[in-house]
Amino acid sequence: MQSQWENRQDELITEMNPTPIxxxxxxxxxxxxxxxxxxxxAFAAAASILLFxxxxxxxxxxxxxxxxxxxxxxxxxxSLFRWIDILTRFLLKYRSERDAHKTFxxxxxxxxxxxxxxxxxxxxxxxxxxxxxxVKNRSLDPIGLMQxxxxxxxxxxxxxxxxxxxxxxxxxMYGSAEVSGCRIAPGALSPAQILILIRxxxxxxxxxxxxxVFEISDEDGRKQRVKAVCQGIQNSDTST
Numbered sequence: 001m002q003s004q005w006e007n008r009q010d011e012l013i014t015e016m017n018p019t020p021i022x023x024x025x026x027x028x029x030x031x032x033x034x035x036x037x038x039x040x041x042a043f044a045a046a047a048s049i050l051l052f053x054x055x056x057x058x059x060x061x062x063x064x065x066x067x068x069x070x071x072x073x074x075x076x077x078x079s080l081f082r083w084i085d086i087l088t089r090f091l092l093k094y095r096s097e098r099d100a101h102k103t104f105x106x107x108x109x110x111x112x113x114x115x116x117x118x119x120x121x122x123x124x125x126x127x128x129x130x131x132x133x134x135v136k137n138r139s140l141d142p143i144g145l146m147q148x149x150x151x152x153x154x155x156x157x158x159x160x161x162x163x164x165x166x167x168x169x170x171x172x173m174y175g176s177a178e179v180s181g182c183r184i185a186p187g188a189l190s191p192a193q194i195l196i197l198i199r200x201x202x203x204x205x206x207x208x209x210x211x212x213v214f215e216i217s218d219e220d221g222r223k224q225r226v227k228a229v230c231q232g233i234q235n236s237d238t239s240t
Contacts, residue, residue, distance in 0.1 A: 112132035116128050
C-alpha cells in the first residue's frame, strides 16, 4: 500500500515538473509564435535550399537530413498558418470598415421584383424594371434616397425614367425625398420601390429571371449597391 502511494507521488511530481524536452519545446513555440512571417518564411526557404540543392545536399551528413525535413515542415506550416491569420484579420477589418460606412441596408422582396419589355408606338422596345425593398436606416440621421440606376446587366439604350420612392413615416403614401420629402428616420425600417425604364432590351428571353445590381444614392452622395433577382414577365405586343 505504501509502495503504491509512493509511486503515485512520483507521478504527481513528474507531472508538476515537466521534462527538459517538453519545457524546451514550450519555450521554442512561445518564441516562434511571435516571430514575423518573413522570418518564418526565410527559415523554411533555407531548409528547402538545403534539401533540394544537389551541391549543398551532398555536403550534409545523412543523419541530419531528417532534422532538416522536420525543420522545413514546421516552419512551412507556421508560415502558412501565419498568412491565414493575417488574411483573416485583414478581411475582418475590411468588412468592419465597410459596414461602418454603410448608412443604410436594403433587403429585396423577391416576389415583388419584376421586369418586362413593352413595345412603344414608335416600334421601339422599352425595358421596365420594378423592385421592392425594405430599407433600414443604420445612421443617426434621417436618410433620403435620391437615385437608383442599373449597374448590371448592361442594357444599351437611353434611360427614360429612374425613380426610387419610400413610404412615408406615418402613413401609407409613397414619395421621393426630392419632391415629397420622404425620408427614413434613424433606426427605422421602411418599404421602398424602384422603377427604371430603359429604351433597350437585355440579352435575355422575357420569361427568364434577371439578376440586377442596383446602385442607390442618398442625399449626401453616398452610394450602395444591392442585388435583386427580377422575375421576367412576357407582355403581348401592345403600345403604351
